[in-house]
Amino acid sequence: MSSADDIVLETRGLSVNFGGLRAVDNVDIAVRRGGITSIIGPNGAGKSTFYNLVTGAIRPTAGKVFLEGREITGTPTHKLSAMGLSRSFQITNLFPQSTVFENLRLAAHALEPWSLSLLPVGRAKRAEAKAEALVERFGLGSKATEMAGHLSHGEQRRLEIAVALACDPKILILDEPTQGMSHTDTEEASRMVRDLSKEITIVLIEHDIDIVMDLSHTVVVLAQGRKLAEGPPAAVRANKDVQTAYFGAH
Amino acid sequence: MADDGSVTTSAPRSAGATAAVRAYAQERIEWRALNIASIVFFAGAVAFGVAYGLKGDTFYLRLATEALIFGAVALSVDILLGFAGLLSLGQALYFGLGAYAGALVLKQVSESFWLVMGVSILVGVLSGLIGGLIAIRARGVYFALITYGLAQIVAKVIYNTRELGASDGITGIPIVNVSFGFWQTKADNPAGFFFVVLAVIAIIYLGLLYLSGTPFGRALSGVRINENRMPFLGYRPDRLKLAAFVLASTIASIAGGLYPMLRGFVSPELMYFDASTNAIVATMIGGTGTLIGPLYGSVILVFLKSMIGTITTHQIMVIGALFMIVVIFFPRGLLGYLREIVVARSRTKDGGGP
Ligand SMILES: Nc1ncnc2c1ncn2[C@@H]1O[C@H](COP(=O)(O)OP(=O)(O)OP(=O)(O)O)[C@@H](O)[C@H]1O
Ligand SMILES: [Mg+2]
Numbered sequence: 001m002s003s004a005d006d007i008v009l010e011t012r013g014l015s016v017n018f019g020g021l022r023a024v025d026n027v028d029i030a031v032r033r034g035g036i037t038s039i040i041g042p043n044g045a046g047k048s049t050f051y052n053l054v055t056g057a058i059r060p061t062a063g064k065v066f067l068e069g070r071e072i073t074g075t076p077t078h079k080l081s082a083m084g085l086s087r088s089f090q091i092t093n094l095f096p097q098s099t100v101f102e103n104l105r106l107a108a109h110a111l112e113p114w115s116l117s118l119l120p121v122g123r124a125k126r127a128e129a130k131a132e133a134l135v136e137r138f139g140l141g142s143k144a145t146e147m148a149g150h151l152s153h154g155e156q157r158r159l160e161i162a163v164a165l166a167c168d169p170k171i172l173i174l175d176e177p178t179q180g181m182s183h184t185d186t187e188e189a190s191r192m193v194r195d196l197s198k199e200i201t202i203v204l205i206e207h208d209i210d211i212v213m214d215l216s217h218t219v220v221v222l223a224q225g226r227k228l229a230e231g232p233p234a235a236v237r238a239n240k241d242v243q244t245a246y247f248g249a250h
Numbered sequence: 251m252a253d254d255g256s257v258t259t260s261a262p263r264s265a266g267a268t269a270a271v272r273a274y275a276q277e278r279i280e281w282r283a284l285n286i287a288s289i290v291f292f293a294g295a296v297a298f299g300v301a302y303g304l305k306g307d308t309f310y311l312r313l314a315t316e317a318l319i320f321g322a323v324a325l326s327v328d329i330l331l332g333f334a335g336l337l338s339l340g341q342a343l344y345f346g347l348g349a350y351a352g353a354l355v356l357k358q359v360s361e362s363f364w365l366v367m368g369v370s371i372l373v374g375v376l377s378g379l380i381g382g383l384i385a386i387r388a389r390g391v392y393f394a395l396i397t398y399g400l401a402q403i404v405a406k407v408i409y410n411t412r413e414l415g416a417s418d419g420i421t422g423i424p425i426v427n428v429s430f431g432f433w434q435t436k437a438d439n440p441a442g443f444f445f446v447v448l449a450v451i452a453i454i455y456l457g458l459l460y461l462s463g464t465p466f467g468r469a470l471s472g473v474r475i476n477e478n479r480m481p482f483l484g485y486r487p488d489r490l491k492l493a494a495f496v497l498a499s500t501i502a503s504i505a506g507g508l509y510p511m512l513r514g515f516v517s518p519e520l521m522y523f524d525a526s527t528n529a530i531v532a533t534m535i536g537g538t539g540t541l542i543g544p545l546y547g548s549v550i551l552v553f554l555k556s557m558i559g560t561i562t563t564h565q566i567m568v569i570g571a572l573f574m575i576v577v578i579f580f581p582r583g584l585l586g587y588l589r590e591i592v593v594a595r596s597r598t599k600d601g602g603g604p
Binding site: 055076077078079081082086087089093094095096097098099101102105106107109110111112116117118119120121122124127128131132135136141144145163164166167 | 268269270272273274276460461463464465466468469471472475476478479480481482483484485486
């Protein structure tokens with residue numbers, strides 16, 4: 001089972017400059033295996049930028065990223081999902097003109113061997129089975145043949161996470177998965193994320209501190225690109241610096 | 251899960267059918283109209299070939315053969331635009347290269363149909379790799395402009411190359427014997443050569459139809475619909491686009507290889523912008539992404555041009571007006587429109603109950 005030094009994802013001295021702005025500044029984070037680690041911070045704190053650095057979408061100016069002890073700094077994005085790192089997007093990023101099933105099948109097929117890609121789709125049984133399982137698990141069974149673009153906002157957010165899971169990641173990074181959701185949808189999504197965290201490691205990037213409090217075992221606070229605090233939720237909430245920087249700025 | 255209780259207008263739901271089964275069933279419905287249209291097309295073409303062959307016609311058979319050849323260029327536009335979402339403004343380049351390669355082979359190497367086919371495939375693959383590696387670095391409008399530029403440059407170089415006949419092109423291409431073992435014909439036999447070209451186009455069409463139902467074809471659609479998400483799933487959009495580009499250039503080049511057999515000459519005009527836009531217009535009239543649509547579009551375009559040509563010299567204006575009418579009233583093209591009707595029908599029919 002997970003021990004304190006079973007680290008899945010780690011950053012060391014991670015930094016990036018946008019012109020003069022140091023959007024992420026010397027951030028060291030170690031994500032323990034299992035459960036939910038949350039990264040929070042006020043608007044513009046550098047959360048999404050940090051996330052883009054980790055997932056290979058942006059190259060860091062300095063610092064390194066490790067996945068299960070292997071350095072992945074600068075690894076092209078398309079290789080990361082095969083290595084077990086997956087992400088969902090703050091702004092829903094699906095294939096709107098494809099059906100729900102096809103969104104999942106396409107995602108599940110990405111890591112299949114090339115030899116299957118020139119046979120009829122129905123022959124790739126593993127991807128098909130995975131897509132089926134995800135459709136059911138995320139309660140989209142009755143919508144399987146709908147265009148993804150025709151789903152409600154809440155359903156699209158669900159599909160967004162399901163698509164990110166199709167590559168069987170070891171670690172899933174979610175950028176504000178509840179953004180724009182209604183209250184009931186948010187509760188539903190929180191429950192889903194908690195369920196998922198029993199199987200895989202989750203890094204939850206959130207703007208809203210209340211959502212992460214009872215979900216995560218560790219909370220990291222970013223402010224102005226720097227790591228301000230790190231620890232169990234209660235301790236972080238009680239931290240003076242966090243209260244002035246985070247709640248003060250709220 | 252919270253169900254929002256909205257009405258589903260999904261395809262038939264037989265009790266207990268898995269999501270995959272239902273999704274595939276729906277896809278079949280979407281292709282049903284197009285498959286019927288393709289049977290009508292090829293059956294119609296065979297009937298036409300037999301009837302006009304028996305009549306001893308030359309003019310219409312040759313016009314139809316040309317329409318099929320240009321139809322293959324339109325198909326190559328459809329792979330790029332309808333599958334991968336790439337607008338090529340220079341597809342005639344690969345058609346022209348195949349045509350010149352075919353002409354040179356026939357004149358200087360051997361009067362072999364099969365050798366021309368082999369060489370035009372090779373030329374299509376190589377030129378597509380080079381053109382693709384240059385063009386797919388750019389996106390959107392820039393991609394289109396690069397494909398345009400490449401075609402213009404090569405056309406100009408050939409126009410200025412004396413060894414390739416410069417502005418006159420290459421003429422006096424010998425008449426080819428086409429032998430399938432059990433049956434043979436000559437390129438100057440209008441009905442015989444029509445059937446040869448029809449067979450080549452049918453093979454290309456069936457091959458592409460098959461590809462559209464493979465994970466590779468689906469991944470190309472993924473690139474068209476949301477290229478940015480693809481790397482996060484583990485796909486490489488650049489590789490997929492290059493594969494589509496090479497496939498398209500090869501098909502255009504094969505069509506090019508057939509051209510000198512039909513017309514007995516090749517010239518730089520084959521690579522000009524006009525030729526590239528004709529293929530785009532045919533694709534859009536017929537229906538982008540439908541595969542059979544571009545073949546219909548090409549037949550419509552070639553015959554219309556010929557008919558209008560006997561009435562007025564302002565063909566381009568009439569074609570332009572037709573194009574605008576189609577784009578305004580049937581933005582998905584004629585076959586795209588037909589598909590929508592059939593899909594809508596099946597929904598209301600199946601939505602009534604199991
Ligand atoms: N590509 C970019 N070029 C220049 N500046 C950028 C770029 N991306 C982000 N920034 C800046 O970097 C800082 C951090 O932005 P980031 O999007 O990471 O914040 P965030 O914590 O995700 O905020 P939010 O809660 O609003 O999502 C902001 O000041 C932003 O304006
Ligand atoms: Mg953000």
